Amino acid sequence: MPATVTADAVEKTILEALPQFGVDEADISRDSTFEDLDIDSLDLTELSQIIEEEYGVTIKGEDARKIKTVGDAIDLVVSKAG
Amino acid sequence: MKREVVVTGLGAVSPLGVGANALYERWRDGSSGIENGEGAATEFDPTDHLSVKEARRSDRFAQFAMVAGDEALEQAGWDRDELPYDTTCIGCVYGTGIGGIGTLERGKELLIEHGEKKVPPLSVPLMMSNAAAGMLAMRYGLHGDSFGTVSACAASLHAIAQATRMIQYGDADAVVTGGAEAALTPLSKAAFARLEAVSPRGISQPFDARRDGFVMGEGGAVLVLEDAEKAAERGATPLAKVLGFGATSDAHHLTAPHPEGVGAAGAIRRALRDSGIEPGQVAYVNAHGTSTPLNDRAETKAIKDALGDRAMQIPVSSTKSAIGHLLGAAGAVEATATILALRERIAPPTLNWEEREEGMDLDYVPGKSKPLDVNGGPAIALTNAFGFGGHNVVVCLEAL
Numbered sequence: 001m002p003a004t005v006t007a008d009a010v011e012k013t014i015l016e017a018l019p020q021f022g023v024d025e026a027d028i029s030r031d032s033t034f035e036d037l038d039i040d041s042l043d044l045t046e047l048s049q050i051i052e053e054e055y056g057v058t059i060k061g062e063d064a065r066k067i068k069t070v071g072d073a074i075d076l077v078v079s080k081a082g
Numbered sequence: 083m084k085r086e087v088v089v090t091g092l093g094a095v096s097p098l099g100v101g102a103n104a105l106y107e108r109w110r111d112g113s114s115g116i117e118n119g120e121g122a123a124t125e126f127d128p129t130d131h132l133s134v135k136e137a138r139r140s141d142r143f144a145q146f147a148m149v150a151g152d153e154a155l156e157q158a159g160w161d162r163d164e165l166p167y168d169t170t171c172i173g174c175v176y177g178t179g180i181g182g183i184g185t186l187e188r189g190k191e192l193l194i195e196h197g198e199k200k201v202p203p204l205s206v207p208l209m210m211s212n213a214a215a216g217m218l219a220m221r222y223g224l225h226g227d228s229f230g231t232v233s234a235c236a237a238s239l240h241a242i243a244q245a246t247r248m249i250q251y252g253d254a255d256a257v258v259t260g261g262a263e264a265a266l267t268p269l270s271k272a273a274f275a276r277l278e279a280v281s282p283r284g285i286s287q288p289f290d291a292r293r294d295g296f297v298m299g300e301g302g303a304v305l306v307l308e309d310a311e312k313a314a315e316r317g318a319t320p321l322a323k324v325l326g327f328g329a330t331s332d333a334h335h336l337t338a339p340h341p342e343g344v345g346a347a348g349a350i351r352r353a354l355r356d357s358g359i360e361p362g363q364v365a366y367v368n369a370h371g372t373s374t375p376l377n378d379r380a381e382t383k384a385i386k387d388a389l390g391d392r393a394m395q396i397p398v399s400s401t402k403s404a405i406g407h408l409l410g411a412a413g414a415v416e417a418t419a420t421i422l423a424l425r426e427r428i429a430p431p432t433l434n435w436e437e438r439e440e441g442m443d444l445d446y447v448p449g450k451s452k453p454l455d456v457n458g459g460p461a462i463a464l465t466n467a468f469g470f471g472g473h474n475v476v477v478c479l480e481a482l
Binding site: 020021022038042045046049052053 | 133134135136138139199200202203204207
């Protein structure tokens with residue numbers, strides 16, 4: 001069963017995932033853009049895989065192109081789950 | 083009129099350590115990088131050299147390429163923020179036998195155990211055989227022609243050969259070239275063992291009567307090749323010239339060399355012709371010398387056939403005695419070691435050679451290095467690489 005989707009839970013998942021892509025934890029906030037964090041399309045594909053596994057929600061294609069910030073990603077996952 | 087090609091930078095990661103000098107000097111001094119029947123690059127830790135992002139974006143074979151590349155560019159005196167030539171005139175030709183097989187194997191395990199959703203999205207970009215060529219071009223901002231060469235254990239010598247041609251014919255002013263391999267993985271090791279290509283005793287003893295197969299190794303090398311005139315204009319210190327190369331195919335068997343070494347001999351002759359030299363000018367042969375019964379016998383025949391009387395007068399040794407067989411990386415790693423040996427006028431040893439086999443009567447430089455006698459002339463060597471599939475490549479180098 002996928003985990004319950006709350007903004008806090010998704011935020012925690014993303015914050016825990018990003019450092020493995022080489023992002024400094026201190027640089028991550030809801031407002032930080034993926035561009036500033038040097039997270040590119042390949043990283044987002046991997047992040048999407050982690051989120052899908054955890055919450056059963058996919059962020060692919062058009063969705064992935066729309067999200068600019070960490071906050072965008074969290075909101076998208078929460079709204080898609082809802 | 084062909085342009086002259088020089089080598090201005092060398093870099094290597096090998097079972098003898100990180101660095102081209104570690105490779106050459108430890109081999110020269112008789113050290114072996116082979117332990118427990120394999121030549122692992124145990125001194126290589128990607129995190130010493132690469133960021134988290136760089137390391138996770140690359141298979142081990144591409145990691146070897148990047149680390150060797152940084153060393154080679156530094157030695158060439160290239161400012162990575164301001165490359166010495168129009169970047170569209172700097173190419174990258176980089177070989178591998180297999181590519182990212184470790185990545186492939188991990189991806190397959192995840193597929194079987196957890197299903198297709200768990201297959202890493204990076205599987206393809208990491209495993210593709212041209213990944214190292216692409217990574218190097220991206221890392222240094224090289225906008226000229228770039229591609230990978232795939233001819234099994236001849237791959238990286240093919241890369242050097244093609245890089246040389248690109249410069250000779252003016253298609254590039256400089257090319258970052260070489261090759262890497264990281265195939266000490268469960269599937270690959272088992273497959274080579276099943277093929278009865280590897281030594282059951284785990285001993286690399288090229289040209290010795292008791293040899294029973296090669297020892298697998300891993301690593302990579304990068305050579306910076308430049309148009310000699312342009313390199314001189316920018317005040318570079320060239321290490322060697324690439325005089326030319328020869329390449330042929332056995333068209334005989336998928337894995338076995340032609341028993342008489344006909345294709346290999348043809349490649350040597352072509353290399354001499356392409357380089358404009360006679361057999362009498364060759365001072366040293368860095369043999370392919372895999373330690374398999376078939377290769378070493380056929381290669382000995384080929385050297386004798388192509389070099390005639392000269393074959394009996396010059397040292398012929400195998401780097402694989404010290405590092406094992408680096409498969410697609412072998413040609414570039416061994417060319418690197420050969421250049422450094424030529425510059426010191428040293429013939430490094432074939433380790434573990436003790437027993438002569440009937441008909442294999444060249445000077446294999448058993449056990450210990452010896453001085454290379456060039457009679458005050460240029461120090462010229464041939465370096466050989468032959469691959470499964472019947473690919474034969476011979477490159478002719480002159481120390482500067």
